[in-house]
Amino acid sequence: MSIANLRRAAAESVSGLPRAFWWLWTSTLVNRLGGFVATFMALYLTIERGYSASYAGLVAALHGLGGVVSSVGAGVMTDRLGRRPTLLIAQTSTGASVALLGFMTHPLAIAAVAFLVGMASNASRPAVQAMMADIVAPEDRVRAFALNYWAINLGFALSSTGAGFIAEHSYLLGFLIEAAMTLVCAVVVFVKLPESRPVRGPVANSAESSAEREPDVGLGTVLRDRRFMAVVALSFLVALIFQQGFVALPVAMGADGFSSSDFGLAIAVNGLLIVALQIPVTRLIEHRDPMRLLVVSALLTGYGFGLTAFAGSLTVYVLTVCVWTLAEIVNSPTQMGLVVRLSPTHGRGRYQGIYTLSWSVAALAAPLTGGLVIDAYGAAWLWAGCAVTGTVAALGYWLLMRGLPGAAPPFAERPVSAAPAGPRTDSAA
Template identity: 35%
Template sequence: MLRPEPLPRTVRLLLLARTVNRLGAFSLPFLTALICADHGASLTTAGLVSAAFGLATIPSRLVGGRLADRVGRRTTIVLGLCGCAVAQLAIAGSGSLTWVVASAILLGLAFELYEPPSQAIIGESVPERQRVRAFSLFSAALALGGMGAGLLAAVVGRWDLRWLFVIDAATCLACALLIRLALPHDRPARPGADPGDTLVRPLRDRALVGVLATGTAYALIHQQTVMTLPLALTRQGLPAADAGLLFTAAAATTVLAQPLIQLPRVRRLGTPLALSLAHLLLAAGLTGYALARTLPALLAAAVVWSLGDLLVMGRVYALVTDLAPPGGSGRYLAVFGTSWGVAATLAPVLGTQLLARAGATASWSTMAVLCLLLAALHLRATPRPPGHQHAAEAIHPRVPGTAQ
């Protein structure tokens, strides 16, 4: 088997920067726990604050795409990371619930600014034959950083949850500095310079709208799992900080299980069948969360969940890219990315309400049933992109990669 071609220096630096940033990026799942513990807020209030954050991420991603074209990729990434650091430090130093709410909204407005320019840099810096591999490695960088972040959260969270936000802010600033010093200077496009801009209308593409709908449902389940896990653990008599260990197990699985998606049988699966299988694994993992009563059992469930997550993320971003017309992949990915903002808005409210009214077991069971429904829906409604065979071949190189 031939060694894969080396990625451009720009992409490798971006991967390194995102690993550094991800190392401290496990404060957000503990936002609701911090609000309840330090400010005496109810689950409902904590959920609404997290929902306000999620709502703010929707314009954040769209503005990030616009700024990337107007002022440049590097500048937009640095702006977003510095904005996140300021907001996280404000949350850590907050003395009132009002200040936490304002800081959470500020964090949401800055949180997604760097995603569109980061994806654009990858798409523009590598040839088409390397694009799937590059996006996979970009996600692998997040998972690798997440492994250390989960352990950090488990240790620091037992001491004081506020320090998680301080550490997250520090890694954002370190990432911003690395991007600022290492990436090439921006060359933003002049207004009106893109003649195809008026021809790309992502929301008029029925195939993309369908993928956006199922992707939003998946993101809602994913975000609910992340947001409510610390609170669910306390309901089961375990420390909220143990969520950090589960997050670490999930991240380790997405990295170590990467060879599984390179198996010939897996690569030959059509996109609808692969996504259906992925959601069956997600349902199995969530069922494990519902039934588990000990940390080892929860860790096993996290591994199963992560295998499904690995299959979903790798396939869905390749699918969206294949659906995009020439020159429109950035806008297609930006529109698809709003699914995470919608999910981040709804998940805290739905998750905390379900947890408060029905308990942890019913909450996990409900999400497992939704995954089963999505598994059936993918078999009937998900398009099989014409670029599937090319994407499968691009996954073949022996380079670790995953999607998050």
């Protein structure tokens, strides 16, 4: 491909998106560029503070538990308070708690503040995703979600590189830099992003308002939405597999005699491929049948990890990472588009919060399931289980998507009511 073609492809990938999206994208990138703490937390606790590996694992679990707790609460806040206030609260709280964590020395204090950091840092996700759905046209949402995911991985790749150099000089400096950059994100949100929460307009005839207005959306509404909860369950299965790349894969490679640097090289391929391929692959898939994309990505995820059972060299390990990374590139924007499609306009925050919960719970469950299976049966059985789980998820997506109305645009949001909307009510929990 010529330079001119590359420039044209890049221009088409980023054109047509609103200015507010790019400020939100910038905030995401800055936030991930400052993501040092998660990268070196285990090293900080074991090397700098001298705690055991089991204590470091406990702190990581508490950090993840904080994310589980905040997923639902932040979704409710996103709908009740608005996207912008939720982002401001989440980002300022994250900055303050991360800075505080750097000064904690007592093990109970470290564990408690790590839980708070997990809560605060995860609270922004439903608001970001809901705001993106608000401000981007339905036909551009897959591309927008892909660009945001690309920013997340680009920022993570760069911050992971910088974290090592910073940690050599001062772990505390890393905490303070992350806190400062998170506060910069809050400033961007405050200065550049207007509130995007859809407002229900008044109804001309008040006698008709109760019958014609869009129904209130509470958490019970989300939990009773069987189709959406099926998406959450399938998302959990896929996330459970993906998490094994950071939980079970290093254990399995270590048992095969590979060094930590070998694992670092293999897993670095994941980030590099996402940065290199996310945008061009999204251009190829954004107008294709989402059912096929989700089915294929689930199969690639399961069997990409399943192939790890046959890996006897670093080259084969890298090849398996390439397979499930391609699945990740396809799955992430496609599934986010499906979540928006199934979410009523005035309940996006709650729906996004429950969807985020599936990944948070998977991050907690993956270390437990992976470790138990490896200890009891061996790594080969875990990889076989990943292949089976991916197959189940693919079948689930096929059954779920087959029931969606075929006439609807691939990623248009679900209409809740064709009648005029009624006055705003925030009584739903």
